[in-house]
Amino acid sequence: MGEGRADYSIAVSEEEASASDESRGAEAVDVDGKDAGLPECRICYMADNSERMVAACGCQGSLKYTHLGCLQLWTEEQGSSKCEICQQEYRPELLPQLKDAVERGQQRLQDSGGVHTVEVARYNAELQAQYRRSDRPSRNSMQGQWELLAVESACAGSSALPGCPMEAPPAQDLLLGKAPEPAGRSKRSWACRLFQKQQAPELENESLDFDQVQNRVSQARSNRQTKRRHFYGYTGHTLAKFAITASTGILTGLVAAGLAGATEVLILHRKAWLVSIIRMGPASAWPPTGLLHAYGFHIAYSITLLLLAGCLVQFWAPAAAGGGVSQVMAYLNGSDVPDLLRLRTLVAKLIGTICGVASNMAVGPEAPMVHVGAGIASVISYMQGGALLRCCWWVKERRRTGGLTLTETQGRLHSDADHREFISAGAAAGLAAAFGAPIGGVLFSMEEACSYWSARVLWRCLLAAAMATFTLAQLHPRSQAGLLSFDGRRDTMDNVDWLWQGPFFVVVSVLAGLLGALFNLLRKWLWRVRASRKAHLLRLLEVVGLAIITITTIFLLSWHFGRCVKIPDEWAEVEYGFAFNCPEGQYNDLATQLMSIPAETIRHIFAMNVDSPSSNPVLAHSHPWNTGCSATVPCRFTMRSLGITSVAYLVLMAAASGLAVPGGLFMPSIMVGSSFGAMCGLLLLRWLPVGWNVQPGVYAVVAGTAVLAGVFRSSISLVVIVVEGTRGIDFTFGVIIAVVCANWVAHHIHRDGVYESELERDGTVFFLRSEPPHALRYTTARRIMATNVVTFNEVESLTRVVEVLRGCAHNGFPVYSMDRETEERSGRLEGLILRSQLLVLLQNGIFCDAQGIPATHSSVAAEKLEAQLDAQMRSFYRVNHMHRRSRASQPDVVEHLVALQAGRLHQPAGSTRQAASDCVDSAERGQAGVAAPSIEGLYLDLRPYMHRAPLTVRPECAGPRLHEIFYSLGLRHLCVVDGRNTVVGMITRKDLDRAAGHGWWRMNSLPASIDRSQLQPRRGMSGVLQQLVASPSAFVRGFLAAPSNHSPRA
Structure with missing residues (x-):
């Protein structure tokens, strides 16, 4: 079902349109604003015909149809006369100017005897083809044809407006909130396009069906399954799911070990090559030729790796960009993100993460590991059924016992609800492998990733996380439990130390939380200057440019501000430390922080002030700001280098967060926070008496946690992740202080964390937050729902089904019962049928007559056939459009359904009809069915397959209650019914998102709301007003944008 107040109507006959008009009881508004039943004013919400109604805005925005007086008061109160969507002046005279065009279209309609939907669509396609072949002057002359076509389409009772999907009148660009270009200016200035608010994006994703379909077939299957339980009451599916979960954890651990090993090899080789190049140049020469050659090599090395990662993202797997946690x-x-969990996306994610981390960019491997873990779970659970059954042999039963067939098993194991559980377990395993924190991974999945949680999901996450951590611990190159585990020996602080230093921990946590909030603000500002995702060359140039800036910054800072410090004895064993421009036996502290393995650097920062004091004379330097050390204070990094690292890494991390390169923000955030915290600890160590037992490493742990909290806004999961990752249970109190203080201060600066802001900025999904937006508190289902819902009868004609599927992109259709006495529609809701179910029925040719008697198969084989068809319906997206479900709603997918009416449908390769066709053939060989009538007389019996228990609410249901229902149950469609159980509206997640209105969280323009009273095309002018109230240029753009068909759907 289309998300939002989309048009749920299709082209209908004149008798149906007349009946529909009578049921609504409101006629269309005429061009003079005088009507028999006006829609509500969008300002005063009253249908008062005493004052003229006007269409104030060309884009049909939030003030579509208002009283002229209300509009004048509104503009005076708001202090602006511009539309908030298209930024054009309100023009109340737009509506009367359309009168002549409407009359011309009506006259043409009368002369032609009526225009039908198919003819309009064919004419539309011919105009598009002619437009592409024409030059510019010829294209301008075609504008009048498009206007007349819009009039004909509306007057014929069709919502198939020229050049736009049926659910998005009047033009796709305008519905999505895209403003037409101002008159006299074909292009906006570069500065305006650069700093303007992000427009509402085009959508090509749908929602998932977490709500299990309960129908007659599923009940019969449950009864058969109860009788056939053969192993301690189980059929084997539970054990199969257990195997999938355990395999997900093991493979995630293997992939994490490979990622860690490859990254470490590349970084160590880069370091060795840099050292050899630097030593080739004279030590005292000016300019330092060795450093210049190393600088050039480092740039070439980083650009090569980043171009490889960028090309994989831009040209092969766009969904692999960034961290991927927000998409998971x-x-x-409940949103199906296109190509998110494809195998090639995972390959590109893994290779790109290795290249990004090894190139010395400020990115980390943790967030990609969450994406990789979720993808591994998806790939395993979507394995070919044969391979899965061979691994889980106990699931397959003998056919002679009436056991499950392969298709039925696929339907049982590939439901969206089960898939959601596996994805949750994979996300937990990915984060557990990243930090060596199995409990932290489970809590992260519960607190951040999952919107639905249960005891079953908990056990799956725990098993996968434990297996991933154990596998990585056995295979990690440095025998660590996680990619970013920071275990090591530390001197603990007693309770008195925590009491006296508590205020200092609070201050450090607040300051570190401000750094996290500052990162979010800086990142949001940089979004304005980012290259478009579709501008491949600009995106790659952005990667190259930032690589040059990053390496240049690192070399300049290390050369000018770095200090040469003697290498400690324990570092010689692990080969840590980078000499850069220092003599042999010493290391450059700033270059070591910025150019070594990030996890090793963080580990050494956390371990500061642990070892005995060094004998290096630099530590006794008379300028503590330059060293941060004294003769009695051991340290590995100077105070100045720690401060420079925190500031530089913060800026570089913000710049790298939006690149076309896979990478996460956990490790950079810890690097920023730990450097800042260690610097604060050294300051306190200098200012406070020796007896205070100040440990800079502890302050580094607290500040690193605070920056993470300021960036991601996590709470409980973050505490457990840090405690598990550091193996420091003694730091729990300081970690809790950091999380609480950082979350509080960051919330007052930037309310959203990284994940929520990424989803809002991306705009291609409608993400339901855990708490309902404030605007929903003052509305009800009546104000939110989309009206004029397309419905079916229990036994529906094939012609109407095909017409509906071709004419709209909705995915759920209520089914009405039939009155047995009058054989007419009773108007009472009986169930809900999905688009995928209808496609399966049509692909298999399962037809009947008007009484529901099968026309293509024997009634003897009906039970077996229904079982296999139901299994195909449940696994439809396992076989068709697995990673782009929106394609099942596009016109080219249902074109063969039109040919089916004329008997020209041929079975495509790989169709889901195969299993059912075999069953039909065998049934026909056993006993012939009823002879098939003409195609005009064929029907579809929806009763065995429709969802018999759809959730419904009354129109008075409060907005927060609707949000709670959608969020907790993972719904896709919610029917709104009246006292007679008649559907009066439909609500989807896009309806809730639009009803939330504008707020601080909005980074995209809100799609223009559609007047519910004008959704159904009627006899009269309403369809014309929907199409022609837009400017001609916007109409043309909407016409040309039709082939992309990026329409919002459920």
Whole structure:
């Protein structure tokens, strides 16, 4: 079902349109604003015909149809006469100017005897083809044809407006909030396009079906399964799911070990090559030729790796860009993100993460590991059924016992609800492998990733996380439990130390939380200057440019501000430390922080002030700001280098967060926070008496946690992750202080964390937050729902089904019962049928007559056939459009359904009809069915397959209650019914998102709201007003944008 107040109507006959008009009881508004039943004013919400109604805005925005007086008061109160969507002046005279065009279209309609939907669509396609072949002057002359076509389409009772999907009148660009270009200016200035608010994006994703379909077939299957339980009451599916979960954890651990090993090899080789190049140049020469050659090599090395990663993202797997955690959250929230969990996306993610971390960019491997873990779970659970059954032999039963067939098993194991559980477990395993924190991974999945949680999901996450951590611990190159585990020996602080230093921990946590909030603000500002995702060359140039800036910054800072410090004895064993421009036996502290393995650097910062004091004379330097050390204070990094690292890494991390390169923000955030905290600890160590037992490493742990909290806004999961990752249970109190203080201060500066802001900025999904937006508190289902819902009868004609599927992109259709006495529609809701179910029925040719008697198969084989068809319906997206479900709603997918009416449908390769066709053939060989009538007389019996228990609410249901229902149950469609159980509206997640209105969280323009009273095309002018109220240029753009068909759907 289309998300939002989309048009749920299709082209209908004149008798149906007349009946529909009578049921609504409101006629269309005429061009003079005088009507028999006006829609509500969008300002005063009253249908008062005493004052003229006007269409104030060309884009049909939030003030579509208002009283002229209300509009004048509104503009005076707001202090602006511009539309908030298209930024054009309100023009109340737009509506009367359309009168002549409407009359011309009506006259043409009368002369032609009526225009039908198919003819309009064919004419539309011919105009598009002619437009592409024409030059510019010829294209301008075609504008009048498009206007007349819009009039004909509306007057014929069709919502198939020229050049736009049926659910998005009047033009796709305008519905999505895209403003037409101002008159006299074909292009906006570069500065305006650069700093303007992000427009509402085009959508090509749908929602997931977490709500299990309960129908007659599923009940019969449950009864058969109860009788056939053969192993301590189980059929084997539970054990199969257990195997999938354990395999997900093991493979995630293997992939994490490979990622760690490859990254470490590349970094160590880069370091060795840099050292050899630097030593080739004279030590005292000016300019330092060795450093210049090393600088050039480092740039070439980084650009090569980043171009490889960028090309993989831009040209092969665009969904692999960034960290991927926010997209996984959206998927678990109920949105099908295109190509998110494809195998090639995972390959590109893994290779790109290795290249990004090894290139010395400020990115980390943790967030990609969450994406990789979720992808591994998806790939395993979507394995070919044969391979899965061979691994889980106990699931397959003998056919002679009436056991499950392969298709039925696929339907049982590939439901969206089960898939959601596996994805949740994979996300937990990915984060557990990244930090060596199995409990932290489970809590992260519960607190951040999952919108739905249960005891079953908990056990799956715990098993996968434990297996991933154990596998990585056995295979890690440095025998660590996680990619970023920071275990090591530390001197603990007693309770008195925590009491006396508590205020200092609070201050450090607040300052570190401000750094996290500052990162979010800086990142949000940089979004304005980012290259478009579709501008491949600019995106790659952005990667190259930032690589040059990053390496240049690192070399300049290390050369000018770095200090040469003697290498400690324990570092010689692990080969840590980078000499850069220092003599042999010493290391450059700043270059070591910025150019070594990031996890090793963080580990050494956390371990500061642990070892005995060094004998290096630099530590006794008379300028503590330059060293941060004294003769009695051991340290590995100077105070100045720690401060420079925190500031530089913060800026570089913000710049790298939006690149076309896979990478996360956990490790850079810890680097920023730990450097800042260690610097604060050294300051306190200098200012406070020796008896205070100040440990800079502890302050580094607290500040690192605070920056993480300021960036991601996590709480409980973050505490457990840090405690598990550091193996420091003694730091729990300081970690809790850091999380609480940082979350509090960051919330007052930037309310959203990284994940929520990424989803809002991306705009291709409708993410339901855990708490309902404030605007929903003052509305009800009546104000939110989309009206004029397309419905079916229990036994529906094939012609109407095909017409509906071709004419709209919705995915759920209520089914009405039939009155047995009058054989007419009773108007009472009986169930809900999905688009995928209808496609399976049509692909298999399962037809009947008007009484529901099968026309293509024997009634003897009906039970077996229904079982296999139901299994195909449940696994439809396992076989068709697995990673881009929106394609099942596009016109080219249902074109063969039109040919089916004329008997020209041929079975495509790989169709889901195969299993059912075999069953039909065998049934026909056993006993012939009823002879098939003409195609015009064929029907579809929806009763065995429709969802018999759809959730419904009354129109008075409060907005927060609707949000709670959608969020907790993972719904896709919610029917709104009246006292007679008649559907009066439909609500989807896009309806809730639009009803939330504008707020601080909005980074995209809100799609223009659609007047519910004008959704159904009627006899009269309403369809014309929907199309022609837009400017001609916007109409043309909407016409040309039709082939992309990026329409919002459920």
